Amino acid sequence: MTETEKITINMGPVDLGRLDVLVEQGVYTNRTDAIRTAIRNLLDHHEPVIREVTVRRSFVLGALILNRVDLLNQLKQGKRLAINIIGLLSLSSDIDAQLALDAIESICVRGVFRAPAEVKEALAERIG
Numbered sequence: 001m002t003e004t005e006k007i008t009i010n011m012g013p014v015d016l017g018r019l020d021v022l023v024e025q026g027v028y029t030n031r032t033d034a035i036r037t038a039i040r041n042l043l044d045h046h047e048p049v050i051r052e053v054t055v056r057r058s059f060v061l062g063a064l065i066l067n068r069v070d071l072l073n074q075l076k077q078g079k080r081l082a083i084n085i086i087g088l089l090s091l092s093s094d095i096d097a098q099l100a101l102d103a104i105e106s107i108c109v110r111g112v113f114r115a116p117a118e119v120k121e122a123l124a125e126r127i128g
Contacts, residue, residue, distance in 0.1 A: 003088075005112055009035070050086070059084045059110070067092040071103035080105040091115035097122035 011019070019034055028034035043050070054061055064085050074081055082105045083089060089109045091100065093116055100119045107113070107127045113120070120127075 054086060057084055057108075059086050059108075061086050063088040063090070065090045065092070066095070068094040068099065071095060071099050074103050082106045084108045086110045088112045089114070091119055095119055 019031055022028050022034055023030055028037065050061075053059065060083075062085075064083065064087075066089075071081075080103060085108070088111055089107065091114070095116070097118045100115075101122050104123060104126060107123060109127075113127070115123075
């Protein structure tokens, strides 16, 4: 998935100046490039921690996109979802609050959770 999320960070003036020197010297094309590279390096360095949590807590790593048919199929099978994801969870706009409550037992997202506002509100107590 090529989508990105915007985040905001605060940096002290000395660190920001040091970052600008790296950009000025051509090490990075711009501040964003430098910060993305630093974050990727940090995540790669701590990959064993991420992998251990993924396994221990049964997280899915990546993107999970669910629609009305997916949830109705779970209910037909007599199942409710306990969703644990590192990445993106997207509940489509064809899912109403009642269906979400009937089909989803719990949600834990480390990353981005997208859903209609009324669905998020209905599930608020199940989101951890």
